[in-house]
Amino acid sequence: MQRFGWDKKSDAFVFRMDEVPVYVNWTFAIPAVLPFLTEWLKRPGTALTHTVILAALLFLSILLHELAHVWAARRRGIGTERIDLYVLGGIAWFKPGKTSPYGWAWIAFAGPLANIILALVFVAAYHLVARPLPVETDAFFNSPPPRSDTILEWALWLGVLVNTALAILNLLPAFPLDGGAIAKRLLTPRFGAGNAARIVGFCGVVLSIVRFVVMLAAAIAGTMVWIPPPFKPNWRAFRGPSRKKALSQFPPADPAPEVEWRGKGGWPIKK
Template identity: 30%
Template sequence: MHRATKLFRIFGIDVKLHYTWWFVFIFIAWSLASSFFPHYFPEYTTTEYWIMGIVASALLFVSVLLHELAHSLVAKAKNIKVDSITLFFFGGVASISKEDMKPSSEFFMAIAGPLFSIFLGGVFYVLHILDINGMWTAITFYLYQLNFILAAFNLVPGYPLDGGRALRAILYAYYKDITKATRIAAGLGKLFAGFLIVLGLVSLFSGIGTGLWFVLLGGFLYFIANISYQQVVIKSILDKITVQELSTKPTIVSPTLKFVDFMKKYGNSGKTTFIVKGKSFSGVLDINRIQRISPKMKDLVTVQQLSVSLHKIKTVSLKDTAYTAFKLITTQNIEILPVMHKKSLVSVITRQSLTNRLMWETKFHTIRKRKA
C-alpha cells in the first residue's frame, strides 16, 4: 500500500502505518471524548475525556493490529509468505501471498482474526468488570464492545470480510473451483456492501452523521469484492497460457542513440516500447514514461539515459505463465517485460498483449456460455 510508513518489524513481518490512519484516529478520539464517554460516564472533566478518547482510540488500533497479526501468524504457520501489515482508514490489512493456497489454510487463516478479537473482547470485559480504575473502566467498556463488534462484522459471510474468505474456502473445497467459489463469496460481499450503503444513506437523510461512514465502508467493500473476483478470473485465464505464446520480437535501439535521432526514427512509428541493447541487453524504454526534455538536452541525452536499467527489472522466462508476467508488469508498473533464456534476451511480453488476450478470452468465454 502506497504512502505507508514502516513502524517496526515483528515475527518477520513489517508493520506499517498509512497516512489515512491519522484521520480515523483523530476522529475516533474526538467522538469518544465529545460524545461516547460523556454519555456513559458523566463524572469526568473535558481533559479526562480527551485522555480516555486518545488512549481508547490507540488501543482500538492495537486491537486491529493484533487481529491482523493473528491472520498473519496462522499464515506463517502454514508456510504462507506474509510481507506486511498496514493500518489504514478502514482498519488493517495483511499483505499475504495467496498463490495456490489450500482451502483449509485459507479457512483457518480467515477465522483466526475474528477469534482473536473475541478473545480480546473477553479480556477487556474482565478488566471492565474488575473496575480497577474509573477511567480504565470506561476505556475497557468501549474496547470490549468494539472488539466483539469487530469480530461479528468480520464474520459476515461476504468476501472480502473474514467470514467471506472462510466461506470461499469451504466452497472451494466443495466445488474444486476457485473462480466459482470467489464469485459466490464476492457476490454475497457486494450484497452486504450494498446493504451498508443503503443503511448509510437512510441514516444521513435521518440526520445521523455516522451514516457517511457506512456509505464509505460499503463502497470500499464493494470495490474490493469486485476487484478480488476480477483478479481470480485473470489468474484462471492467464495461468493456462505461457509467456512464449504471447511474447514477440522486440524493437531494439542502440544505447548510444541520441534522443533527437530516436524521435526522428520512431516518433511516428506508433511504437511506444523498446529494448535498449548494445553488445548486451541493458534496459527497456517506454516513450510514455519519458518526462519532458528541454530542446537543449535533446541533442545531448541518449536513449540509455532515459531507459529503465535491466538491474531494476524482474524478468520472466518462456516457460513462465502469462499470469506471472502480468503480476510483474503490474507490480513494477511497466509496459514491457523482457523474456530471458540462459541470461540472454529472446523476446518481450507487453501489457497490451496480455490485456488483448484477456479481453479475447473473456469475450470468447461469454460467447461459449451463451451458446451452452
Template identity: 35%
Template sequence: MKWQWKLGNFAGIDVFVHATFLLIVGWYGWTYWQETGTLAGALEGVAFILLLFLAVTLHEYGHALTARKFGIKTRDITLYPIGGVARLERMPDQPIQELWVALAGPAVNVVIAAVLFGWLAFSNALVPLGQLTLSTGSFIERLMIVNISLVLFNLIPAFPMDGG
C-alpha cells in the first residue's frame, strides 16, 4: 500500500492525500465534538480542517504554477497532516526564480487572508486584530488567522519551510 490516495488532477498536476491525513480530520472532529457535545460542533471542526487544507493545497499550487512559468514541471502535490508538498522536477536555475517560486505559496495565503478580512470588514463582523484568537473567534476569523499564520510560519528561514 502506498499510503496515499489520488484526489484528482487539477491544472495538469496530480493531487494526493496521505492516509495519515485522516487522523487529523478525525482529531479535529473529535476535539470539536468534545468542546461542544454536538454533531454540528464536530462537523464544524471537520469543515475547518478541510478548509485549512484547501488553503494549503492552494499554497502548494502557488509554488507549482509559478515554477511552471519558469519551465519547471511539478510531479505532484501531496497533503500530509503537517502540511503539503509540491514536488518540483527540479529547482530553478536562477536565484531570483527560486525566490519567486518560494514566495508564491505564502502570497496565496496573503490573498486568502485579505479576502477573509474583506469579508469580515464588509459584513461588519470585524473585531480589533488584538482580540482575534483561534479559540474564540468566528469561523471566518479563525480561517483568516490560520492563513496569516501559514504566511509567517512558511517564511521562517529554515528548511523545509519556504523561507529556507
C-alpha cells in the first residue's frame, strides 16, 4: 500500500503512522470552519487564519489522541487496523485480541490522557513563550481567558481549550465516547455486559439532550458547534440489544467480526 495519497473507496486522504493507515476524510474540516461562520462574512482574511490554526490544532490533538489508543493497545498485544479522522472526530479500529476489562478500560483512557498532557504542554508554552513568568497564582486560576495580543498567544491558548474540551468530552459516560467504553468495561464484572451497556446508554441519552440545548444556545449566540454524544447509539444501548447491533470501538475479548469500510466518512459495515 502506498505511503500516502487519496483513497477513492473511503473518500479520504490516507497516510501511514508507524505502519498504521490514517484516513482523513474531507468532513474532518467541518468542525474547524463552523465556529467562524460569522467571521467569514465580515473578515474573511482573519477567518481563514483562525480556521487554519484551529484545523491544525484539531488534527494534532485528535491524531495524538488516537495514537495513544494504538500505543496502549499495542502494549497489550493488540494490533490496529486503521485510524479514521472525520466530522465526528477520530476512531481507532483494533484487530481481534484479548485482554481484561481493565485492559480495555486503560486503552480507552489513554486517548483522553494524551489530551490532558497536551493541554498542560500548551499551558506551559503559553506562560513561557507568549506571556513570560512570573504569573500571579490568583490571576492564573481565576481570570477569564486572556486577551489575544498576538496570533501566537491566541493559538497557544486555543490549544489549551481544544485539548481540555477533548479530554472532558471524551471522558463523559456515553457511547461512542471513551468514557462510555471505560464505564461499560468497569461496570461489566458487577452488573453484566447487558446491564452495563444500558446504564451507560441511559447516561448518554441524558447527556445527548443536554448537548442539544448547549448547541442550540450556541447557535442563537451566533456560534455553530457540534459536540458529542449523539442520541442514537445511546438510545440503542439503553433500549437493549436488537437485530442490528452497532460495532464497538473497543470490542469484546473474543475476536471481533470482520469489517470493511466504505466512503463518505469511513463508516464500518460487516463483510
